[in-house]
Amino acid sequence: MLAGKDGRVTQHYKIANIVATEGAHLANFDEAKFAHLQALSPDERADIAFVMDARDMSAALKDVRRLGLELQVIYHSHPHSPARPSLTDIKIASEFESTRGILNLPEPLHLIISLEKKDAPEANAFRIVNGTVTRVSYQTL
């Protein structure tokens, strides 16, 4: 997650991916998501599926508030696919809308980093609202 103020990102929080350690337990909580993970081969699962460590996420959000900043960007990488949201990403972003309401968070942009072309990684940012994806431009300072 990236945080900052007035559209300018100043903080980076790395959130652990707990698929490898907790993936098997996910069935208890969310069968649909678990079935989705099971549909992937073990390699794919290790490579492309992610579940944020809820503890890391909360700690990051707490720090963002402490610093008087706002959550601005949620990012993840696509090791083998293009830098655009997958159907799953769109669904997840929509689910996050309700969490956002509960926690009074601003709408984040979604940054996707594609490592498909090893020598030319690509990163695109998107707004995802009500299932509609709009690409947005950003600048690296």
Next chain:
Amino acid sequence: MVKVRIPTPLRTLTGGKSEVEAPASDIQSLIESLNGQFPGLKDRVCDDNGEIRRFVNIYLNEEDIRFLQGKRTSVKDGDEVSIVPAIAGGVHPGDA
């Protein structure tokens, strides 16, 4: 009564309800009380050791209970508790 927001994956247990109420004095008793009304709920939120699962956050009002007193965090009438799944994603086969 404490108001509890239920995330989509758990609504199969609450008969589709996104908000339920339960009597409780702390988070631990809230989870027990919810599990009484909606059997199986505790298992889905807590692991075998009774700890909150790592892909679930429980918020009291806007604060994660992990930063309060965890399951011993006290709650009172009118409080709002939210059970929130961690953010997850991935590429579905053929869905890139």
